Amino acid sequence: MYEFTAPFQHPSGSPIRELFKYLGEPGMISFAGGYPASDLFDVEGLQQAEARAYRDANLCLQYGPTDGLPGLKRELVNLMARRGVACAPSEMLVTTGSQQGLDLLLRVLVNPGDVALTEQPAYPATLQALRLQQAKVVTLPVDAHGLDVDHLATLLGSGTLARPKLLYTVPTFANPTGATLARERRIALLKLAVQYRFVIVEDDPYGDLRFSGEAVPSILALTEEVQGSRDWVVHFASLSKIVAPGLRVGWTIAPAEIARRCVIAKQTVDLCSAPWTQAIAAEYLADGALERHLPRITAMYGRKCEALCNALHAQLGDVLQFHRPEGGMFVWARLTGSGADSSELLQRAIGNKILFVPGKAFFADNVDAASLRLSFAAPGMADIEEGVRRLKRAGSLPAAGA
Incomplete structure (x- = not known):
C-alpha cells in the first residue's frame, strides 16, 4: 500500500527492546537492558543543579x-x-x-x-x-x-x-x-x-x-x-x-x-x-x-559484578564460561553444552521470572547461539543472587516440546 524507502521496507527493531514488555511482570528480575542503577542516581545533586539552572529560565x-x-x-x-x-x-x-x-x-x-x-x-x-x-x-x-x-x-x-x-x-x-x-x-x-x-x-x-x-x-x-x-x-x-x-x-x-x-x-x-x-x-x-558521585557508582558496580560472577561460578560453573570485566555494566557468557542455544534458555528463563539477552542480538553474521549478555548494573544484590538461582533452575528444565 505504501511505498517505503528501501531500508524501511522490512525493518527490524531492537531485539533488546523487545524484552522490555516482560519488565512489568510482577517479580521479574532483569539482567537484560543496560540500565544504570536507579537507586544510584544523584537525585539531590541533580535537583540542586536544576534549581541553579532555572535561575535563567x-x-x-x-x-x-x-x-x-x-x-x-x-x-x-x-x-x-x-x-x-x-x-x-x-x-x-x-x-x-x-x-x-x-x-x-x-x-x-x-x-x-x-x-x-x-x-x-x-x-x-x-x-x-x-x-x-x-x-x-x-x-x-x-x-x-x-x-x-x-x-x-x-x-x-x-x-x-x-x-x-x-x-x-x-x-x-x-x-x-x-x-x-x-x-x-x-x-x-x-x-x-x-x-x-x-x-x-x-x-x-x-x-x-x-x-x-x-x-x-x-x-x-x-x-x-x-x-x-x-x-x-x-x-x-x-x-x-x-x-x-x-x-x-x-x-x-x-x-x-x-x-x-x-x-x-x-x-x-x-x-x-x-x-x-x-x-x-x-x-x-x-x-x-x-567527581564526587562517581566513586559511589563504581564501588557499587564492582560489588555487583563480583556478586554476579561469584554466583555464576558457584551455580553454573559447569555449564557457563564467562570473562570477568574490570568495569562497565556487562558480563558476556557462553553455554558450554553441545548445541546449546541461549534463545531457548531465555524462553524457560522468562517462565522463571528472569531476563537476559541472547547473544544472537549482537551478531551481524556467524551467530554464536550459545552466547548471552548479563547486565549487573540495575538489579540489587539480593536480586542478583536470586536471579542466578532462577537461571540455574531454567537451565535444568527441558526445552519446550522436548
Whole structure:
C-alpha cells in the first residue's frame, strides 16, 4: 500500500527492546537492558543543579544553539581534559544521547554500499543504524583484550576488501563483552587508520565505570602518540551511564569538518538538544558533583559484578564460561553444552521470572547461539543472587516440546 524507502521496507527493531514488555511482570528480575542503577542516581545533586539552572529560565525554555549550550560545552571540554583529551569547542557537538551522534555521523559520512567495520559481537543499535544507512557491514573478531587488530591488519593488507569508510568500536568495557582494548592494540589501530584512511568511531559511554585494574587512555587521547591520527578519530561520550539517561546528554568530538557537517545534519533532526537538560548538566558538572558521585557508582558496580560472577561460578560453573570485566555494566557468557542455544534458555528463563539477552542480538553474521549478555548494573544484590538461582533452575528444565 505504501511505498517505503528501501531500508524501511522490512525493518527490524531492537531485539533488546523487545524484552522490555516482560519488565512489568510482577517479580521479574532483569539482567537484560543496560540500565544504570536507579537507586544510584544523584537525585539531590541533580535537583540542586536544576534549581541553579532555572535561575535563567529563558535559557532553559528557549531554543538553543544546534551544537550545544556554550556553558555545557565549556564543562564538557573541561571533563575531556580530565580524561586526557584537549579539544576545541569547534570540534564538539552536543547530542541527544550519543546514539544520535552515531546517526548524524552516518548521515554525513556513509553512502549506501560503503564498507563499515564493526567488532563482533557488537552493540545492536549500531548494527541497526548501519543497516538502515545501507552500509556493507564487515565484522571483526574480538577476544578478552578487545578487537583483534592483527586480524584487521591482515584483512586490510590482503587487498580483498574495499577501503572501509569507518570502524566502530567500544574499546573500554565493551557492550556486550565487557572487554577493554589493550593499549598497544589502540596504538596499532590508530596507525592502521592513518595508513588506510578510515575513521575510527570510538564510543565511550562506560570509560568512567572502572572498578578494578589499570586505566587505559582513550583512543582519542592516544592520538598524540601517532602522527596524523587525530584526523581519523570521532569520539562519542555520554552522561547516560554515569549521571542519568533521562538527561539525554551526549557529545561528539570530531575533526572540525566532520563536526560542522554533523551540526547541519542535526538542524534537520531536532534543531537542538533540550536546553533545559543541557543547563542542568552544565550546572551539575560545574559544581564538581560528578567527581564526587562517581566513586559511589563504581564501588557499587564492582560489588555487583563480583556478586554476579561469584554466583555464576558457584551455580553454573559447569555449564557457563564467562570473562570477568574490570568495569562497565556487562558480563558476556557462553553455554558450554553441545548445541546449546541461549534463545531457548531465555524462553524457560522468562517462565522463571528472569531476563537476559541472547547473544544472537549482537551478531551481524556467524551467530554464536550459545552466547548471552548479563547486565549487573540495575538489579540489587539480593536480586542478583536470586536471579542466578532462577537461571540455574531454567537451565535444568527441558526445552519446550522436548
